[in-house]
Amino acid sequence: MTPRTVLEALTRSPLGFLRTAWPWRALGHLLSGGVFATLTYLGVAGLLTASFGTLAEVLCAAAVLVFAAALAGPLERRRLTLVDRGDAGARPGPRGGPLAAGYGAVSVLAVGWADLAVALVSLGIPGFLLLTPLQPTASAWQGVAGPVAGALLLPVAAYPIGVWAGVRAAVTRAVLFPQDRELREVVRSRARLVDAFETERRRIERDLHDGAQQRLVALTVKLGLASLDLPPDSAAAKEVGEAHALAKEALTELRELIRGIHPQILTERGVPAAVRDIAGRCPVPADLDLELPGRLPAAVEQTAYFVTAEALTNIARHSGAGRCRVTARCHDGVLRLDIEDDGSGCADPARGTGLTGLADRIAAADGRMFLSSPPGGPTLLRAELPCGRPSAS
Numbered sequence: 001m002t003p004r005t006v007l008e009a010l011t012r013s014p015l016g017f018l019r020t021a022w023p024w025r026a027l028g029h030l031l032s033g034g035v036f037a038t039l040t041y042l043g044v045a046g047l048l049t050a051s052f053g054t055l056a057e058v059l060c061a062a063a064v065l066v067f068a069a070a071l072a073g074p075l076e077r078r079r080l081t082l083v084d085r086g087d088a089g090a091r092p093g094p095r096g097g098p099l100a101a102g103y104g105a106v107s108v109l110a111v112g113w114a115d116l117a118v119a120l121v122s123l124g125i126p127g128f129l130l131l132t133p134l135q136p137t138a139s140a141w142q143g144v145a146g147p148v149a150g151a152l153l154l155p156v157a158a159y160p161i162g163v164w165a166g167v168r169a170a171v172t173r174a175v176l177f178p179q180d181r182e183l184r185e186v187v188r189s190r191a192r193l194v195d196a197f198e199t200e201r202r203r204i205e206r207d208l209h210d211g212a213q214q215r216l217v218a219l220t221v222k223l224g225l226a227s228l229d230l231p232p233d234s235a236a237a238k239e240v241g242e243a244h245a246l247a248k249e250a251l252t253e254l255r256e257l258i259r260g261i262h263p264q265i266l267t268e269r270g271v272p273a274a275v276r277d278i279a280g281r282c283p284v285p286a287d288l289d290l291e292l293p294g295r296l297p298a299a300v301e302q303t304a305y306f307v308t309a310e311a312l313t314n315i316a317r318h319s320g321a322g323r324c325r326v327t328a329r330c331h332d333g334v335l336r337l338d339i340e341d342d343g344s345g346c347a348d349p350a351r352g353t354g355l356t357g358l359a360d361r362i363a364a365a366d367g368r369m370f371l372s373s374p375p376g377g378p379t380l381l382r383a384e385l386p387c388g389r390p391s392a393s
Helices: 006-012 022-048 054-083 098-110 112-130 140-153 155-176 180-228 235-261 264-269 271-280 298-319 355-364
Strands: 286-291 324-331 334-341 368-372 379-386
Touching: 006 022, 006 155, 022 054, 022 098, 022 112, 022 155, 054 098, 054 155, 098 112, 098 155, 112 140, 112 155, 140 155, 180 235, 264 271, 264 298, 271 286, 271 298, 271 324, 298 324, 298 334, 298 355, 298 379, 355 368, 355 379
Parallel strands: 286 324
Antiparallel strands: 324 334, 334 379, 368 379
16 A cells, blocks of 8 residues: 555655655655745845835735735645645545634744754755865865765655654644544544444354254255155155255355355455355456465455455446456555456446445455446456555465
């Protein structure tokens, strides 16, 4: 899963952070505020030192400050997108009014100096060392050691810049998007409801497996034994044989129902075996490419299984595909599940094909769903689920 904030990118992979665009985005975030504040105060200082009258100077300087303060709020929201891409679908609109305007003015015009200072100090120290050979008082060993030390410290500068930009973004988000806390609680409550639903599902599956299924098995056996004690051509033998066949059909349907509620193979052998099982029963031939290093958390395995089952059901019912493919990979603590088909495309959640339910199930697991289905196909459904570090199977 792609990091949504600079702090998330930094904490998830500190070394990999340097290979991403996040350090540059964080630097742009700090410089945009610092440069805006610098230009504003240079303009004010220039007007105050002009020679067209004290009152006019003060009025012009005040007008520049008011104009800059009016621009500061929109600029702060724009700057936030550099280091916090967030989730546009889940985040409410920014808070408006005097509070937002005042925060933008303070953030850009006052704290902007701190942004600029962090950027300049972080880059200035390695920059100064890199330029050591150009200093006339530098000795020979300083001319060699300085650039080496500067080159080693230059990547390190990305970390204080990223941390400061992330902290500033977190404060901005808390002030301008105050409903984020409520949204997080909604997400948590939804996850608790899903957990409760899965627990109840498991209880029903266990009761059916240990109760009704066992009674049907016993009934099938008794009917089979009873048919052996009756004359083959008698009416009673015929009735018992039909009852025996109906009992076996009911047992088969009950087993399918239990498998749909919670497949035993998923609990015992994990996602790859369970996906092979449902793919083998899919009317559309499925190619499988499942490479998982071990068992995943139970909630992730359940979500992955039911997403795959629903997607394959949709393919069989609606796509007109001749072949499909299921791919599963686990990388950096994220399970990426791709279900592709060569059908007619135009998959639309509004058509009642179960896509909305899939998106809700994935979101409840703190994951994301992507769908590409142009007219004429192919269709690609991708689910990304955070899964931590897989355990050994």
